[in-house]
Amino acid sequence: MSELPTYRDPSASVDERVADLLGRMTLDEKLAQLGGVWLTSLVRGDRLDPDWVAERLRHGVGHVTRIGASTGLRPSASAALTNEIQRVAVERTRLGIPVVVHEESTGGFCARDATVFPQGAGLAATWDEGLVEDVAGVIRDQLVAVGARQTLAPVLDVARDPRWGRVEETYGEDPYLAGRIGTAYVRGLQTADLRGGVLATGKHFLGYGLPEGGMNHAPVHLGPRELREVYAEPFAAAIRDAGLASVMNSYSSVDGLPCAGAPEILTGLLRDELGFDGVVVADYFSVVLLLVHHRVAADPGQAAALALTAGLDLELPASNCYGDPLRAEVEAGRVPLEVVDRACGRVLASKLRLGLFERPYVDAARAAEVFDTPGQRALARRAAARSLVLLRNEGGLLPLPPTVGTIAVVGPLADDERLLQGDYHYPAHVEIVYQSGISLTSDDAPAAGAGGVAFLPEAGGAFDAGPYFTPHVTPLAGIRAALGPGTRVLHERGCDVTDPDPGGIPDAVAAAARADVAVVCVGGRSGLLPGCTVGEARDATDLGLTGAQQHLVEEVVATGTPTVVVVLSGRVHALPWVAEHVPAVIFGFPPGEEGGHALADVLFGAVDPSGRLPVSLPRSVGQVPVHHGHRAGGGRSAFHGDYVDSATTPLFPFGHGLSYASFVHTGLVAEGASTEEPVTVSVVITNTGTRAGVEVVQLYGRDDVASVARPDRLLLGFARVALDPGESRQVAFTVHPSRLAFYDPSMRFVVEPGTFTFSVARSAADVVATAVVDLAGPVVEHRQRAVVATAVEVR
Secondary structure, three states: OOOOOHHHOOOOOHHHHHHHHHHHOOHHHHHHHOEEEEHHHHOEOOEOOHHHHHHHOOOOOOEEEOOOOOOOOOHHHHHHHHHHHHHHHHHOOOOOOOOEEEEOOEOEOOOOOOOOOOOHHHHHHOOOHHHHHHHHHHHHHHHHHOOEEEEOOOEOOOOOOOOOOOHHHOOOOOHHHHHHHHHHHHHHHHOOOHHHOOEEEEEEEOOOOOOHHHOOOOOEOOOHHHHHHHHOHHHHHHHHHHOOOEEEEOOOEEOOEEHHHOHHHHHHHHHHHOOOOOEEEOOOOHHHHHHHOOOOOOOHHHHHHHHHHHOOOEEOOOOOOOOHHHHHHHHOOOOOHHHHHHHHHHHHHHHHHOOOOOOOOOOHHHHHHHOOOHHHHHHHHHHHHHHOEEEEEHHHOOOOOOOOOEEEEEOOOOOOHHHHOOOOOOOOOOHHHHOOOOOOOOOOOOOOOOOOOOOOOOOOHHHOOOOOOOOOOOHHHHHHHHOOOOOEEEEEOOOOOOOOOOOOHHHHHHHHHOOOEEEEEEEOOEOOOOOOOEEOOEOOOOOOOOOOHHHHHHHHHHOOOOEEEEEEOOOOOOOHHHHHHOOEEEEEOOOOOOHHHHHHHHHOOOOOOOOOOOOOEOOOHHHOOOOOOOEOOOOOEOOOEOOOOOOOOOOEOOOOOOOOOOEEEEEEEEEOOEOOOOEEEEEEEEEOOOOOEEEEEEEEEEEOOOOOOOEOOEEEEEEEEEEOOOOEEEEEEEEOHHHHOEEOOOOOEEEOOEEEEEEEEEEOOEEEEEEEEEEEOOOEEOOHHHOOOOEEEEO
C-alpha cells in the first residue's frame, strides 16, 4: 500500500500539509485557488453536467460563489448540488483539492427556507451576546447542512453616517458594542473547532462605514488614530477574542489608498498590528474596481498585482484578474512566485482547518432537518422582540391591555411580509437576480469597461431564484393572534412606503377614529434595487419617512385616538415630530420572519421591551454625523452650544430604550490605583416597579486629561439584567488597563496616569451615577491586538 502524501495526512500539521501541497502544484493550480466561480455558471438549464464542470475546473478552484442567494433551491437540492460540485473537485482534478462554498448571512443564511432573523443592527439592538451567539449557531447549522463553509459576515463596520444605506447591516456606531456583538457572532459560526464550523468573514476592512457624503464606495477621510481606535477596533476584538478566520476588504479608499490594493491596510495594519493570520477575500469585483473605480491600475494584470501584493488572497466572486492577467504578471517577473504561494497557502490552510479534505460531502437527505424548525422560529421571535426599542411611552400607554375593544392597525408596514426583511435577507436580496427589467449598470460598474465582467450571476431553469418566503408574521397577523375574540381589529394600509399619493389616508384615519387605540406601522423597504429606500447602494440625503407616511401619522394622531407609532426600517431616521406629538413610539430595524409576533409580545406586555439603540437617532440630517463618541471639544457649537435652528444633541441617544419596569442604581463603587492594574466598578440595580423587567446597564469611562483629545465618553462594558419587582442584583465590571489605552502623539498605544471618570448610565445621555479614580504609576504601552475585554459579573 502506497503511503499517503503529507497533504492528505490528517495527523500532519496544517503548515506541513500546506507546504507539501504547494510543492506539488503547478502555477495554474495555484492561481485557480486564488479565485472563485459563480455556482450558477456551473449549471445549465435544470442540471449540472459533471463532464463539462470537470473541464471548466480542471485546475480546481478556490471558492464557489452563492449556493443560496443566486438560486431558488431548497436545502436538500442545494446540498446535493454542492456534493456534485465537490465530487468533481475532489475526484476529477489532479490533486483533489476541495472547494469552499460561501454565502451571506447578516440576518440569517441568505437562502430559501433558511430562518430569517433580525437584520444585523437589530441583533446589535438586543445588547445580548449570548442571544447573538445562539443565532449564529443556527446560521452555522444551516450553512454546514448544505455544504457552505464560509459566510461573508459579520459586518464590523462602525456606522456613523445614517445617510449610508448599509447602516442596517452593521452593529452600530460604537466600536466596543460592535466588537462584542461581532465576537459573539463569530464564536457561534466558527465554534472552538473549525472542522464543525463555518469561516466567518469580518467586513469591510477598513473605514467603509464613514464614506464621503454617506455615498456607498465613496472615499473615506480618516486619520491614523481614528482609523485604529474606532474603525479597526471591532475587527481587532473579533480577531483576538474569537479567532476571526477571514476578512474582506472595503470598497473605499482611505486617505487615497484603495483598501483592496493597500499593503499599509491589508498587511501593515491588519496582519502586523492586529495579528490577523487568516485569509483575506475580495469584496465582489473590488480587484477590478482598482482599474475602473479608483484608477490606480492601468489594466487587469496591474490590478491583480496591486491587490495580491497588498495582501488580498482570494478574488471574488470569480477570477477576473487573478486568472490569465495575473499569470502574465508572474511569467513576466513582475509578481514573485513567493507572493502567489503566500496567498495560495492561506487559502489551502483555511480548507484544511475546515476538515474539507477529510469530509468534503454532506448528507443531502437530512439537510432540511435543520431549516426553520420550531425551535429556530422561537429563537427568531425572541431575537426580534429583544431588538425592538421603546423610544417613548407617555402616560404609560404601553403595554396595551389584551382586552382592548377595538384596535386599528394601519400603515404600509402593517401587513406586508416583504417589509420585514433587510437588504441581505432572502428573498429581498435576490430581487437583484430574479426581477426582470432591472439594469444595475453604472459608470464604474465592472461590466462597463472591464473586459466584459458580469455583474450578476447567470441564472435559469430549475435553479431560478424567486420570491420564496419562509412563513412571515406581519404586525397585523401578530396582533390578531395575540388578541381574544372580543377584540375588533380594523386594518387599512393608508399609503405606500414610497408613493406620495395620500389617497388612502382618509380610510386609515377613519379606522383610527373608530378605535380605542391605533397602531401605525411605518418605515422603509430594504433592498438593492432602485425602488428600495435603504440598503446597499440606497443612500439618502433625507432621513425622514418616505412617501406620504409622515402625513399618515400626523392625521391619525390628530384624531385624538391613543396612538402607538411603530417604525420598522433599515434607515436611521430623523423624526423630531414623533418625539413631540406621539404618545408611544417603538423603533426597530428589519425584524425578520417573526417580527409580527415579536411586536405583539412587546405591545401587550408579554415581553418587556429591552432593546437599546446601537446608534444615535438625529434630529435632522444637518447634524450628521452625530454620535456619542465625539472627542473632547465635540458635540456642541462653541460658544452658545446649540445650532441656530436646533439642539446639537440627538433626538434619542445611543443606548436609549425604555422598559415597562422602573429601576434605580445605587451603591456605585469604583476602585483602582495604578495604570498597571484593573479598575473594578460595581453598582446595585433594583427593580422599583410593579412588573418584571430588563435593565441594560451601561458603563462609560473618560480619560479626564490626556496627551491627545480623547472621547468624552467611551463605552467600556454593559450587562442585561432581568429583575422581578423589588429584586436587586449587583453588577460588577472589571476594566483591564489596556481597555483605557489610546494612540498618543507618537502613535504608541498607551495608558497614561491621571484621573478617570467612570459612569453608570441608562444611555449615553442618561448618566445615573459617577465615580472618579486616580490611577498612579508609569505610562504603560500595550498592543491593540492584545486588549482585554471588560469582564462582567451579575450577582
